Amino acid sequence: MALGVLPSPACPPAPRGSPYRWMQVASQCQLLQSSSGRPSAPQLPQLPDEPVLLQDAPGGLFQLPPGDPFPERVTVAWLSVVALAFALVCDPQENLSLAEITLRRLAPRLLASLRLLGPGADVLLRPETIDVLLDRFLPHGQMLFLNELFLQAVDREMGIKASR
Amino acid sequence: MFTAAAESFLKQAREIQEEELRRFASRVATVLQGPEPGPEAADCLQRLHLSVAASKYPRRLDGKFVDLLQAVLCSPKSPEQIQLLCAAILREMSPCNDLTLSCDEIRDTKLLSLVSSVLLAQGNKKAEVSAVGQRIVKVLERRLPEGQSARYLLPVLSNVIRLSPESLTEASPWGSDLLHLLSQPGPVTEVDGAIATDFFTVLSVGQYYTEDQWLNVQAFSMLRNWLLCYGAKGLKPPNSDDKMGMDRSVMSVVSTTSTAGRLLPPKDRLREKAFEYCQRLIEQSNRRPLKKDDGDLQKACLIEAVTIMDIICKQDSSYVYRSVSFLKILHSRISGDATYARALLPIAQFFLNHGKTAAVDSDAIYKHLFTDIPAQLFHNPSLAFEFVQFCKDNTQLFTETSSIFRQSFPNLFKFLAWNSPPLISEFVDLLPFLLDASTAIEIFHLLLDLPCLTAALDVQLRSTALPTSERACDPAVKPTTCLEAFRHPQYKSMFQYLLRTKSAPEEAPQRLIPLRQLLGSLSSSPRVVQCAETVPVLLELFFRVVAEFADARLINQLVVLLLQRSDQLYEIPAFKDDVYRVLSSQLVMLCKLRPALVVELSTEILEFSGTVGNIQNKEAIFSHLVWAVGEYLSVSYDKRCTVEQISRFFETLEAMLFEITQLRPLASTPSYAPRAISVLMATLTKLAARSQDLIPRVSMFLSKMRTFVQNPAVTSVYSEEDLEEILIRATELMNLLKMPSVAQFVFTPPVDVGSTRFQREVNETLPFALRIVTRLLEPAPSFMPG
Numbered sequence: 001m002a003l004g005v006l007p008s009p010a011c012p013p014a015p016r017g018s019p020y021r022w023m024q025v026a027s028q029c030q031l032l033q034s035s036s037g038r039p040s041a042p043q044l045p046q047l048p049d050e051p052v053l054l055q056d057a058p059g060g061l062f063q064l065p066p067g068d069p070f071p072e073r074v075t076v077a078w079l080s081v082v083a084l085a086f087a088l089v090c091d092p093q094e095n096l097s098l099a100e101i102t103l104r105r106l107a108p109r110l111l112a113s114l115r116l117l118g119p120g121a122d123v124l125l126r127p128e129t130i131d132v133l134l135d136r137f138l139p140h141g142q143m144l145f146l147n148e149l150f151l152q153a154v155d156r157e158m159g160i161k162a163s164r
Numbered sequence: 165m166f167t168a169a170a171e172s173f174l175k176q177a178r179e180i181q182e183e184e185l186r187r188f189a190s191r192v193a194t195v196l197q198g199p200e201p202g203p204e205a206a207d208c209l210q211r212l213h214l215s216v217a218a219s220k221y222p223r224r225l226d227g228k229f230v231d232l233l234q235a236v237l238c239s240p241k242s243p244e245q246i247q248l249l250c251a252a253i254l255r256e257m258s259p260c261n262d263l264t265l266s267c268d269e270i271r272d273t274k275l276l277s278l279v280s281s282v283l284l285a286q287g288n289k290k291a292e293v294s295a296v297g298q299r300i301v302k303v304l305e306r307r308l309p310e311g312q313s314a315r316y317l318l319p320v321l322s323n324v325i326r327l328s329p330e331s332l333t334e335a336s337p338w339g340s341d342l343l344h345l346l347s348q349p350g351p352v353t354e355v356d357g358a359i360a361t362d363f364f365t366v367l368s369v370g371q372y373y374t375e376d377q378w379l380n381v382q383a384f385s386m387l388r389n390w391l392l393c394y395g396a397k398g399l400k401p402p403n404s405d406d407k408m409g410m411d412r413s414v415m416s417v418v419s420t421t422s423t424a425g426r427l428l429p430p431k432d433r434l435r436e437k438a439f440e441y442c443q444r445l446i447e448q449s450n451r452r453p454l455k456k457d458d459g460d461l462q463k464a465c466l467i468e469a470v471t472i473m474d475i476i477c478k479q480d481s482s483y484v485y486r487s488v489s490f491l492k493i494l495h496s497r498i499s500g501d502a503t504y505a506r507a508l509l510p511i512a513q514f515f516l517n518h519g520k521t522a523a524v525d526s527d528a529i530y531k532h533l534f535t536d537i538p539a540q541l542f543h544n545p546s547l548a549f550e551f552v553q554f555c556k557d558n559t560q561l562f563t564e565t566s567s568i569f570r571q572s573f574p575n576l577f578k579f580l581a582w583n584s585p586p587l588i589s590e591f592v593d594l595l596p597f598l599l600d601a602s603t604a605i606e607i608f609h610l611l612l613d614l615p616c617l618t619a620a621l622d623v624q625l626r627s628t629a630l631p632t633s634e635r636a637c638d639p640a641v642k643p644t645t646c647l648e649a650f651r652h653p654q655y656k657s658m659f660q661y662l663l664r665t666k667s668a669p670e671e672a673p674q675r676l677i678p679l680r681q682l683l684g685s686l687s688s689s690p691r692v693v694q695c696a697e698t699v700p701v702l703l704e705l706f707f708r709v710v711a712e713f714a715d716a717r718l719i720n721q722l723v724v725l726l727l728q729r730s731d732q733l734y735e736i737p738a739f740k741d742d743v744y745r746v747l748s749s750q751l752v753m754l755c756k757l758r759p760a761l762v763v764e765l766s767t768e769i770l771e772f773s774g775t776v777g778n779i780q781n782k783e784a785i786f787s788h789l790v791w792a793v794g795e796y797l798s799v800s801y802d803k804r805c806t807v808e809q810i811s812r813f814f815e816t817l818e819a820m821l822f823e824i825t826q827l828r829p830l831a832s833t834p835s836y837a838p839r840a841i842s843v844l845m846a847t848l849t850k851l852a853a854r855s856q857d858l859i860p861r862v863s864m865f866l867s868k869m870r871t872f873v874q875n876p877a878v879t880s881v882y883s884e885e886d887l888e889e890i891l892i893r894a895t896e897l898m899n900l901l902k903m904p905s906v907a908q909f910v911f912t913p914p915v916d917v918g919s920t921r922f923q924r925e926v927n928e929t930l931p932f933a934l935r936i937v938t939r940l941l942e943p944a945p946s947f948m949p950g
Binding site for chain 1: 167168169170173174177206210211213214217218245248249251252277280281284316319320322323355366367368369370371372373381382384385386388455457458460461463464465467468471506545546549550553583584585586589590690691694
């Protein structure tokens with residue numbers, strides 16, 4: 001399961017190369033999948049550009065204690081789409097509803113712009129594409145209260161057609 | 165994990181050597197310094213970025229190259245993609261000592277934002293945060309040139325105050341700009357399509373958004389942080405005198421009317437405006453949105469608005485009176501709507517923080533929150549998480565025994581039962597606050613029945629989902645499925661007890677026995693199994709906490725219940741084994757804490773240790789119990805320990821040892837845990853050492869062990885190592901009994917000696933002691949005393 005981790009500025013960066021945080025999200029996701037009786041390896045859509053349904057995508061919240069791996073206690077909002085997981089690391093006092101909304105907006109746009117479900121390696125080789133998206137939806141780590149029409153305006157600006 | 169192509173790129177990037185990287189970097193430098201950096205430059209930079217980012221250890225690039233990257237980043241001629249890539253590489257290398265980047269001369273706001281992202285990643289060793297903050301404020305204060313947008317700068321400011329609030333002490337005028345941004349008019353609509361008649365907010369809907377409306381969105385998004393930083397610091401506005409302090413009472417009267425906003429200092433005006441904005445948002449959240457996803461945003465806005473109001477009231481208590489009635493109305497509006505449940509938490513927090521100030525009775529709010537919400541919405545994982553966080557943030561609520569919060573703990577455990585993996589660590593933090601002398605017993609039972617609770621919740625959910633027509637139930641017919649049993653009179657009250665919303669200490673969990681059996685059909689469901697895995701951790705914590713406050717009566721109660729409940733556990737084999745393991749070690753802990761209980765509870769202990777089935781089914785508990793008897797049944801621990809007591813135990817345990825070691829020529833020999841045999845022998849020896857007329861009996865028994873271990877029927881069911889151990893142990897014990905006074909000392913130490921490390925670990929060091937004694941009796945030529 002591949003992973004993208006988006007830190008909010010409230011959290012200083014985790015130590016380099018700490019695989020532990022990846023495992024946390026992966027195991028939370030697998031445990032949630034198994035508890036709900038869903039198959040653990042959902043089928044990939046036939047075509048990489050097929051719109052991915054996010055309404056039923058599993059997600060959740062959990063906390064990491066201080067020092068493990070971030071210096072301060074953090075709350076992680078995660079979302080799993082097909083075989084990928086996305087995690088947004090927040091300060092425990094932040095608006096977690098907004099964090100979940102932000103993730104659900106970022107995920108399909110990242111999926112589409114980076115063709116994450118396809119065979120390529122864009123996720124590794126196009127950091128500037130990721131930065132452009134983050135700059136719109138999570139500028140300097142700031143979550144935004146964007147309603148649907150604002151969202152469309154943002155998409156228009158970026159010239160992308162995001163799957164819903 | 166990745167696709168094959170991605171895996172190979174990653175591998176290459178991680179394995180690239182220093183020298184190769186340097187050469188690559190100089191090639192990139194050449195390309196960048198060419199006439200117009202194009203696709204080849206972008207490609208190189210992308211690969212370079214991957215090399216720097218992918219490695220576990222920081223990669224160092226040449227100082228000159230860093231200079232080049234900085235120059236390309238800041239050059240107006242560089243295409244945007246190239247700039248982004250340079251910034252990304254510089255960020256990956258942070259903190260970077262060779263960085264000379266500065267935002268002082270940059271006028272383009274987009275570039276300023278990008279450069280700030282690099283500077284803010286440096287770890288603030290050279291006060292970069294403050295430098296960035298002040299530059300941003302300076303740019304924002306002046307009129308921005310044509311084509312430049314402030315949109316790129318507000319988020320940077322938000323980041324700056326989060327990282328280092330002090331950096332903006334010089335910048336107080338900016339509060340009023342924020343105020344201005346929050347006050348946009350606009351010919352726009354509401355989310356439900358109605359024409360808006362009031363000022364613009366994040367829940368206003370427009371077609372083409374103006375710059376100011378964008379900034380409005382950003383300003384609200386950072387408002388909470390701004391208030392926490394700006395509002396609490398006691399910043400004085402530029403023209404303040406000490407009048408500020410004296411006139412505070414006047415000011416607070418003025419602010420309640422909210423018409424004199426113009427007269428207030430910027431900080432207070434901002435608070436007033438923020439308050440109005442939040443009130444408007446709350447009103448707007450009442451509208452039914454045309455676009456479904458806006459409904460989610462409405463709820464997030466609601467939560468934010470209530471939280472901000474709470475902060476405002478903390479900073480200026482004059483707002484409390486205005487807020488209280490408003491929020492009470494909000495509460496009644498949303499309390500029946502499950503989709504708004506998460507918003508009930510900040511509302512409750514508000515009343516917890518300010519209800520006393522306003523002399524308002526908020527009990528109905530807390531009651532609804534703790535009684536209804538967990539029962540109805542335990543299956544919502546985000547709500548479950550936030551609810552438990554709310555409890556952790558307000559643990560002082562649980563200290564009052566009679567409070568609604570404390571009484572609702574059975575409800576709280578439903579969150580854990582259903583959502584075990586993310587919540588187990590939260591409950592480890594929360595459990596100590598729920599435990600005291602009045603709740604300990606009930607919580608003990610609840611923990612042991614936690615997986616049953618999961619199963620029951622599953623049945624409840626499925627039953628609720630059934631159409632009413634299918635819910636009918638014939639009381640005469642015995643139910644065959646859990647779903648049928650849910651409404652059947654025979655089981656209904658059991659379900660109700662298990663699913664209770666309030667503490668019920670007087671109820672007897674024995675009544676759940678039939679229900680536990682019935683729910684056995686769900687015992688392999690993944691959710692139930694996940695929950696079962698959390699129980700051992702919580703049980704250990706339970707005992708650790710209880711040991712700190714338990715009195716004699718509670719300790720005794722727990723031991724009795726522990727033995728009773730060992731028969732009444734949900735049938736999941738791995739679960740039962742884990743629980744036995746924990747219970748047996750905790751049993752020993754309780755006996756150590758209060759050795760007298762062995763005498764006081766002799767009836768129950770005799771009954772348990774005298775049942776052969778317990779050696780088969782619950783060996784761990786049996787063995788530890790028998791060990792505890794050997795250890796603590798002594799007049800040195802309790803004066804009431806009579807010779808008759810010791811004899812009674814002796815006889816029971818002797819009969820047990822006889823039962824499990826007797827050789828039946830015709831029937832096949834069952835095998836018992838070798839540990840049980842060993843501990844029985846050791847305990848009988850210890851008891852004999854204290855009541856010496858029992859010694860001949862034990863010695864004779866021990867001498868028969870040789871016959872036992874050599875018997876072919878026995879060697880076929882026990883392993884050779886185990887039988888050897890048993891024989892060695894029997895021999896050592898016999899030898900010890902040949903020196904009764906030594907035996908007495910070893911096995912019945914005076915109580916103060918009993919606290920030395922040696923004695924505490926007798927369970928492990930006894931064999932060692934026995935070997936020493938054996939050697940004393942049969943010295944080998946090489947044996948050296950001492």
